[in-house]
Amino acid sequence: MSVLDSKIPDGPLETKWTDYKSHVKLVNPSNKRKLEVIVVGTGLAGASAAASLAELGYKVKAYCYQDSPRRAHSIAAQGGINAAKNYKNDGDSVFRLFYDTIKGGDFRAREANVYRLAEVSANIIDQCVAQGVPFAREYGGLLDNRSFGGAQVSRTFYARGQTGQQLLLGAYSALSRQIGIGNVEMFSRHEMVELVNIDGKARGIIARDLKTGKLERHFGHAVVLATGGYGNVFFLSTNAMGCNVTAAWKAHKQGAFFANPCYTQIHPTCIPVSGDYQSKLTLMSESLRNDGRVWVPKKQGDKRKPQDIPEDERDYYLERKYPSFGNLAPRDIASRAAKEACDDGRGVGESGLAVYLDFADAIKRLGKSVVEARYGNLFDMYHHITNEDPYEVPMRIYPAVHYTMGGLWVDYNLMTTVPGLYATGECNFSDHGANRLGASALMQGLADGYFVLPYTIGDYLAGEIFTKSIPTDHPAFDAAEKAAAERINKLLAVKGNRTVDDFHKALGKIMWEYCGMARSSEGLTKAQAMLKQLREEFWSDVRVTGGANELNVDLEKAGRVADFIELGELMVTDALSRNESCGGHFRVEYQDEGEAKRNDQDYAYVAAWEHKGVGQQAALHKEALKFENVKLATRSYK
């Protein structure tokens, strides 16, 4: 297990990153021009990395499956981005943001990475403002902030309910500038279908042009995966329809370890499922919990209209259970509390799988116009979807899969266990532990892309200046392309009876039931057998229409679902091996009256899994987590 070297620099926490930057190897400008970097994905982490690396002088090639890099799913993030600016003079600091993040992650993240994240957070805001991102401002012209879950300070910067959109368009504008100058070559409607390994190093990718179906070979001295999370393994999630694990999974099969796959975030405030036909779930921003109050009736099976239930017959359960954080308790805790209330028969709405998020008090206190200015677009979205007016009746919300803290294992340099292969943003595992705090995903994506990777990748590329670009007729490219083509042909050749979506829904059902908000040894063991069977059925009974050499949406989905099934098996393996509850991973056997019960003695480690073949037990490698600057404590928001 000695392979896992996290490469955390020596020295005190506060100076690690500064010292690192002062001593990291550099690549001189004329050599940068000869070095090619592939960036897969153009969300916050990918677009910011591609732009910043191109500005430095590297030759960059960027890829996205959407028709434009501006559409990556970072765009849907609503609430905001955290930064330790302390503009509010309310006691914020780099250490506090670091501590909140470590604690929010239930002490399962790496101290040095999280501290660095908190340290560069302030630079992100400066960068975005300089790019022309229209953040919310106060009347004096300065930047405004709001509060988010798991924090007692106001450190969240926002652009109405569209912060992700504005930050992504900022990164996209920087990327567009580099494309225009000719420093970045952009490949839209392209999907990475294989990683190319030469002599143990990542040297390129096979990408499928989704318009023509043609497989293309692309060389890079280094490959960066910024391909997001894998929440769509659950079929229903707040992810975009196209979000997938394929690039990360191909990398995993080529030697990149996958860390903590069972850490998934179930977001407490989503619009509840309304029927079998449902294709995705819609998030209602956590920022709503600044002013909305969460409640259910005290009585079981109370079917009265919310406005007919008097105040003293309502249970504002978050305020009751967590008085110091109230409605702003962290996501994992708020989600579990909602599930508990519904399991107790006090859920509302037709299905009984929902709780109220009520703005009546806020509207009384602030007036409708203030509430509208703060959350107008979210209220409109809710109204569109549910046909109910949240200004008049409380919103109905329920938890849904939203984010995955697990991902490819990376060291301090953000390099995976494959030399030359990097993972940034949600695609890696490093910063959020077992639960991510609100407004921290945007922060991490941009931190990695703007401020971390541009330094750390130089450390590797400095050793590559004598490596000439490898021609893509190299046997390794032949082999990788052949493998990709064979898989596509295999999918088309099954010609079975069940549709891809049918399998995807079956997968999602298993994952939600047994590897969702509550997990048990018994359930997970059952899920293992079910997933194996589902995988076998998929490859013998899936029906994929159309051909390989054309735009074929059915084929695209089939490849992604095939990878999701294998990932699901690994998630279950991981969940089963972690005999404790922490953050989003709640094992019913390990609890204190509904609160997660960690076991720091035996499980204060990162579980990094090595692929050993499909259907084979993956090998577990452990990276022990050392806490030198914070005291391990029971996470309390009471």
Place this chain on the structure above:
Amino acid sequence: MKFNLKIWRQKNAQAAGKMVDYTIDNINADMSFLEMMDVLNEELIRKGEEPVAFDHDCREGICGMCSMHINGRPHGPLRGTTTCQLYMRNFTDGETIYIEPFRANAFPIIRDLVVDRSAFDRIMQVGGFVSVNTGQVQDANNIPVVKADADLAMDAASCIGCGACVAACKNASASLFVGAKISQYALLPQGRIEAKERVLAMVNQMDEEGFGSCTNTGACEAECPKGISLSNIARMNREYYSASIS
């Protein structure tokens, strides 16, 4: 609910396309329009036919990827709504629904309802940015912005780049899209430095891509799912003229 669908099918960019009739039954009023399309596609796949290709991704009305022309209107009958946020309750049981791709010379069809909107990206690449490299910036609060201007800039920046404005315009003009981006930067101090070069370059590229001139009819604003105001085009024109003569 039951619907008669007339959908544009086109195998690829070269092939001739045509409207094809489908009927679909047992549709729930709370289904989204795209979920109705999912149901249709599942039926087609079960019958061994190829599903209808259409662009979509976030299904939350923010990514700008969905792009259908429904009953003659981009994104369908509701104002301020993308196709993905349209629900079947917005249609009448038994209705015939016409579904076509966005039509414009600058948006060539790739397949069925999927069109190529990369012209928008190319317009952005010639000037849709502030030329600032990562790291070379000052503290964010050193650039105060008048709140009213910041709010107007945000209104303009809400554009999702879907192209409905182009599809709605009888000249297939991209003026609303370009005007929104020009306005966002023109209203902010960060964007003023390059304002002149930006507007000249972006307007020129818009012409190069084959988009037509503004008709002044306001169809773009009426069909924009994000309510981007026509005043952004006026601001673009003002910026353009002042850049041209100074």
